[in-house]
Amino acid sequence: AQSVSQHNHHVILSEAASLELGCNYSYGGTVNLFWYVQYPGQHLQLLLKYFSGDPLVKGIKGFEAEFIKSKFSFNLRKPSVQWSDTAEYFCAVHPLLGKLIFGQGTTLQVKP
Amino acid sequence: DGGITQSPKYLFRKEGQNVTLSCEQNLNHDAMYWYRQDPGQGLRLIYYSQIVNDFQKGDIAEGYSVSREKKESFPLTVTSAQKNPTAFYLCASSRRTADEAFFGQGTRLTVV
Numbered sequence: 001a002q003s004v005s006q007h008n009h010h011v012i013l014s015e016a017a018s019l020e021l022g023c024n025y026s027y028g029g030t031v032n033l034f035w036y037v038q039y040p041g042q043h044l045q046l047l048l049k050y051f052s053g054d055p056l057v058k059g060i061k062g063f064e065a066e067f068i069k070s071k072f073s074f075n076l077r078k079p080s081v082q083w084s085d086t087a088e089y090f091c092a093v094h095p096l097l098g099k100l101i102f103g104q105g106t107t108l109q110v111k112p
Numbered sequence: 113d114g115g116i117t118q119s120p121k122y123l124f125r126k127e128g129q130n131v132t133l134s135c136e137q138n139l140n141h142d143a144m145y146w147y148r149q150d151p152g153q154g155l156r157l158i159y160y161s162q163i164v165n166d167f168q169k170g171d172i173a174e175g176y177s178v179s180r181e182k183k184e185s186f187p188l189t190v191t192s193a194q195k196n197p198t199a200f201y202l203c204a205s206s207r208r209t210a211d212e213a214f215f216g217q218g219t220r221l222t223v224v
Contacts, residue, residue, distance in 0.1 A: 034212060043202075043216065044202065044215040045215070046212050090154060092213075094209075094210045095210070096209075097209075099157055099168070100213060101157060101171075102156075102157075103154055104153060104154040105152075105154045
């Protein structure tokens with residue numbers, strides 16, 4: 001069955017530290033990949049997406065993610081986090097003929 | 113303003129009662145989704161619809177029902193058969209299947 005796994009449930013970083021959040025999925029076919037972010041009190045919004053082409057994609061606010069097909073992974077990165085990055089982050093996978101499935105989410109807390 | 117409107121924002125229900133959550137979009141999107149968000153479990157798919165007059169069960173459809181009679185509307189009914197209905201419910205839409213999804217603000221349902 002299709003599934004998404006996020007390795008880190010709760011991450012605490014200091015400002016300026018680098019961030020990497022892991023995401024792996026299980027599905028054998030072609031997929032579209034997404035990272036969404038939910039800031040406190042706000043609705044879910046798209047951070048970045050991968051459909052095809054360059055496996056390194058850039059999103060808003062300095063975030064980027066790399067799709068490694070052989071590892072079924074789509075890890076999210078940011079070189080230097082800010083306090084305003086405190087939020088919950090969700091990886092999501094959408095097979096072209098399937099359904100949009102989310103991971104469990106990772107809560108990021110950035111200390112000033 | 114284009115977007116997705118969920119109503120009400122907060123909803124209280126007595127045990128044994130059915131309740132319907134509203135979701136309306138004016139984005140002219142074909143696909144619509146309902147998710148349930150619980151702490152530590154991410155977003156779990158309840159139902160989705162790829163086109164008017166058609167919908168499919170997600171991973172946790174038991175105790176829920178939907179309809180898609182109009183393109184812009186995808187109401188979710190939480191029935192008395194749902195054993196643990198207290199949760200945060202999110203509606204989303206996408207231009208077509210596998211595109212990025214746009215989310216509403218959510219409805220927090222509490223069973224009392």
